[in-house]
Amino acid sequence: MRGLFLGEEPYTLAMVLGEFGERQPGFDFSLLATDISTKVLSHAQAGIYDEDRIEPVSLLLRSKYLLRSKDRTRSQVRIIPELRRKISFHRLNFMDAHYSVKDMFDVIFFRNVMIYFDKPTQEAVIHKLCRNLVPGGYLFVGHSESLAGLSLPVACVGSAIYRKPS
Numbered sequence: 001m002r003g004l005f006l007g008e009e010p011y012t013l014a015m016v017l018g019e020f021g022e023r024q025p026g027f028d029f030s031l032l033a034t035d036i037s038t039k040v041l042s043h044a045q046a047g048i049y050d051e052d053r054i055e056p057v058s059l060l061l062r063s064k065y066l067l068r069s070k071d072r073t074r075s076q077v078r079i080i081p082e083l084r085r086k087i088s089f090h091r092l093n094f095m096d097a098h099y100s101v102k103d104m105f106d107v108i109f110f111r112n113v114m115i116y117f118d119k120p121t122q123e124a125v126i127h128k129l130c131r132n133l134v135p136g137g138y139l140f141v142g143h144s145e146s147l148a149g150l151s152l153p154v155a156c157v158g159s160a161i162y163r164k165p166s
Helices: 012-025 039-046 059-065 119-130
Strands: 002-006 030-035 048-050 065-067 076-079 089-090 105-110 131-141 155-158 162-163
Touching: 012 030, 012 059, 012 089, 030 039, 039 089, 059 065, 105 119, 119 131
Parallel strands: 002 030, 002 105, 030 089, 105 131
Antiparallel strands: 048 076, 065 076, 131 162, 155 162
């Protein structure tokens, strides 16, 4: 599965997919995480977080996917290399006329981003994203976001879940 993740928490998604993959022989995945800020991307790519930031992560996932800092004076963890390799990072500005991303994706997570755009901009951005969504692929938006009233190449299949026709 190839997924495009727009917004926060690509490592959490990678952990969930890693767990799923252990129960599904032959399942593999890669993620592309994007942001407009190169500073945010650089920090995310390093995969180093203060321990208080990982509190919501279950103990099972923490023990499996996080390494404690060798420097015990620092309360930090780092995502294991195997999981970091599953994610690539790319700068993306949704306001650009064309996106430099050429890959096609089975799933696009576009959560909690549309709130920053007016309806015409939301529609234009979703159209551009859907150019990189395979037929039959899924688009996930935030639960507080709605695509209602927009003319889009996806159909609603659940709360905040849309699918591009095959």
